[in-house]
Amino acid sequence: xxxxxxxxxxxxxxxxxxxxxxxxxxxxxxxxxxxxxxxxxxxxxxxxxxxxxxxxxxxxxxxxxxxxxxxxxxxxxxxxxxxxxxxxxxxxxxxxxxxxxxxxxxxxxxxxxxxxxxxxxxxxxxxxxxxxxxxxxxxxxxxxxxxxxxxxxxxxxxxxxxxxxxxxxxxxxxxxxxxxxxxxxxxxxxxxxxxxxxxxxxxxxxxxxxxxxxxxxxxxxxxxxxxxxxxxxxxxxxxxxxxxxxxxxxxxxxxxxxxxxxxxxxxxxxxxxxxxxxxxxxxxxxxxxxxxxxxxxxxxxxxx
Amino acid sequence: xxxxxxxxxxxxxxxxxxxxxxxxxxxxxxxxxxxxxxxxxxxxxxxxxxxxxxxxxxxxxxxxxxxxxxxxxxxxxxxxxxxxxxxxxxxxxxxxxxxxxxxxxxxxxxxxxxxxxxxxxxxxxxxxxxxxxxxxxxxxxxxxxxxxxxxxxxxxxxxxxxxxxxxxxxxxxxxxxxxxxxxxxxxxxxxxxxxxxxxxxxxxxxxxxxxxxxxxxxxxxxxxxxxxxxxxxxxxxxxxxxxxxxxxxxxxxxxxxxxxxxxxxxxxxxxxxxxxxx
Ligand SMILES: Nc1ncnc2c1ncn2[C@@H]1O[C@H](COP(=O)(O)OP(=O)(O)O)[C@@H](O)[C@H]1O
Ligand SMILES: [Mg+2]
Numbered sequence: 001x002x003x004x005x006x007x008x009x010x011x012x013x014x015x016x017x018x019x020x021x022x023x024x025x026x027x028x029x030x031x032x033x034x035x036x037x038x039x040x041x042x043x044x045x046x047x048x049x050x051x052x053x054x055x056x057x058x059x060x061x062x063x064x065x066x067x068x069x070x071x072x073x074x075x076x077x078x079x080x081x082x083x084x085x086x087x088x089x090x091x092x093x094x095x096x097x098x099x100x101x102x103x104x105x106x107x108x109x110x111x112x113x114x115x116x117x118x119x120x121x122x123x124x125x126x127x128x129x130x131x132x133x134x135x136x137x138x139x140x141x142x143x144x145x146x147x148x149x150x151x152x153x154x155x156x157x158x159x160x161x162x163x164x165x166x167x168x169x170x171x172x173x174x175x176x177x178x179x180x181x182x183x184x185x186x187x188x189x190x191x192x193x194x195x196x197x198x199x200x201x202x203x204x205x206x207x208x209x210x211x212x213x214x215x216x217x218x219x220x221x222x223x224x225x226x227x228x229x230x231x232x233x234x235x236x237x238x239x240x241x242x243x244x245x246x247x248x249x250x251x252x253x254x255x256x257x258x259x260x261x262x263x264x265x266x267x268x269x270x271x272x273x274x275x276x277x278x279x280x281x282x283x284x285x286x287x288x289x290x291x292x293x294x295x296x297x298x299x300x301x302x303x304x
Numbered sequence: 305x306x307x308x309x310x311x312x313x314x315x316x317x318x319x320x321x322x323x324x325x326x327x328x329x330x331x332x333x334x335x336x337x338x339x340x341x342x343x344x345x346x347x348x349x350x351x352x353x354x355x356x357x358x359x360x361x362x363x364x365x366x367x368x369x370x371x372x373x374x375x376x377x378x379x380x381x382x383x384x385x386x387x388x389x390x391x392x393x394x395x396x397x398x399x400x401x402x403x404x405x406x407x408x409x410x411x412x413x414x415x416x417x418x419x420x421x422x423x424x425x426x427x428x429x430x431x432x433x434x435x436x437x438x439x440x441x442x443x444x445x446x447x448x449x450x451x452x453x454x455x456x457x458x459x460x461x462x463x464x465x466x467x468x469x470x471x472x473x474x475x476x477x478x479x480x481x482x483x484x485x486x487x488x489x490x491x492x493x494x495x496x497x498x499x500x501x502x503x504x505x506x507x508x509x510x511x512x513x514x515x516x517x518x519x520x521x522x523x524x525x526x527x528x529x530x531x532x533x534x535x536x537x538x539x540x541x542x543x544x545x546x547x548x549x550x551x552x553x554x555x556x557x558x559x560x561x562x563x564x565x566x567x568x569x570x571x572x573x574x575x576x577x578x579x580x581x582x
Pocket of ligand 1: 015018020038039040041042043044045046047
């Protein structure tokens with residue numbers, strides 16, 4: 001098992017009278033990619049901010065590898081790489097200078113090899129002499145990631161790493177995340193691209209209005225929370241008296257069912273009394289995480 | 305995992321972390337110096353022009369008619385004040401512009417997520433501010449010495465090098481820390497430049513750069529005793545010329561006290577001030 005890279009207990013963050021994070025608790029398993037999903041303003045950035053001491057918890061504790069971030073910030077920062085949501089410009093300096101300073105802040109003055117490797121790996125090598133303000137948005141984003149990794153952290157926090165990033169770069173970042181994970185890094189990311197969470201994350205947590213609605217393995221969440229749509233097209237006609245709680249709509253030859261993800265096609269056909277030999281065509285559309293999320297968010301919306 | 309094993313593992317993680325504080329401190333200092341050297345031309349050129357102007361206006365055209373009690377020329381009297389003005393202004397400039405431009409671009413937050421603590425940040429920034437102040441002070445000093453040699457035919461020797469250094473360093477550090485405190489509190493560039501021109505500049509001018517407070521009405525003498533800059537400037541004047549409006553030990557203590565107060569203010573600003581972007 002090992003010590004949890006992140007362990008958050010009963011975290012509350014108030015901005016004045018506004019509660020941005022409301023009693024959130026979770027722990028991360030070593031080496032996993034954990035995704036935090038939720039609409040804008042759900043509190044994702046605020047939670048990450050408490051991990052890097054940008055915000056102080058109002059209540060509760062945040063531990064990085066067992067160390068409390070408010071009590072041993074120097075150590076927890078050494079273990080953590082942080083990629084902020086907003087781009088940073090760095091008025092005066094070149095890419096290379098920024099990397100050297102940032103490495104130095106972690107006490108590493110001679111870190112050329114690591115810096116060069118990161119710049120190459122993230123496609124910034126040819127731009128290393130450029131001033132940061134001359135970089136495109138995508139390059140700035142990659143520089144933020146390079147900075148976050150310069151001191152070889154064991155935990156990486158990515159706050160919306162692919163927001164406003166083109167598809168090509170997004171896919172290359174996903175590959176990079178996979179690579180980091182394969183190297184044993186634990187990664188927490190926030191996103192509102194559901195596809196991203198589905199592709200990358202071992203587990204996901206869904207946040208709304210500062211509350212963690214649920215957290216679990218991505219596949220299981222999809223399975224538990226989504227429904228699959230099954231379209232049955234008959235050779236001739238549907239049975240006249242067809243009736244089922246799963247039936248969505250039908251005409252003479254075609255019926256559309258919506259069933260829980262766990263339910264098989266055979267099971268459904270048996271239940272509604274259709275013989276497979278009489279079926280001309282069958283289509284199954286699997287539910288997506290997006291649907292799962294919509295359902296969770298809608299269900300838990302406080303009843304008006 | 306049992307509780308005992310958990311504690312053991314956490315302890316192993318804790319002790320495996322190696323953080324070289326001096327390297328981190330040095331990196332931040334180096335960044336500040338590099339920032340300054342990128343604008344070196346303005347930084348050096350401006351004090352050069354300023355001090356030449358002051359010398360021409362006050363030292364030569366006005367000063368020719370003024371003789372001081374001590375027998376010094378007005379031009380020599382002016383030198384320590386001009387040097388200290390350069391040091392104080394530039395120390396303040398360097399730290400306040402570092403923090404405000406960091407707020408503007410967003411990279412101030414970087415300092416909060418790296419393992420540098422407030423004490424290290426405040427010292428790295430203020431030692432860099434002091435360095436810039438001293439460089440500008442030295443340039444000003446060179447300019448006025450040359451000027452003096454041309455107009456009066458002799459260089460001015462330094463009377464008390466130790467006191468000179470003491471007041472330059474304490475004053476430079478104090479204004480560096482003031483720059484940090486004000487920039488952290490500020491919500492815009494205007495706040496900082498406003499404090500600079502409506503508070504600091506008057507304090508510096510009224511602190512006796514151009515005149516001795518002994519010539520003032522007793523009431524204004526009393527008032528100016530509350531201006532800490534008076535002690536910085538008179539301290540430097542004592543260091544260079546051996547004369548001062550105030551007792552040098554008093555000036556030394558008050559200057560040190562001002563530094564201590566500004567240090568606490570700066571630290572407070574770093575701990576509780578805003579790092580977030582404008
Ligand atoms: N510094 C702040 N002061 C006041 N409110 C804030 C501050 N930062 C964030 N908030 C509020 O807290 C809520 C959560 O914000 P955030 O964590 O950024 O959400 P997310 O990252 O999920 O979009 C939002 O309603 C936001 O307006
Ligand atoms: Mg956010």
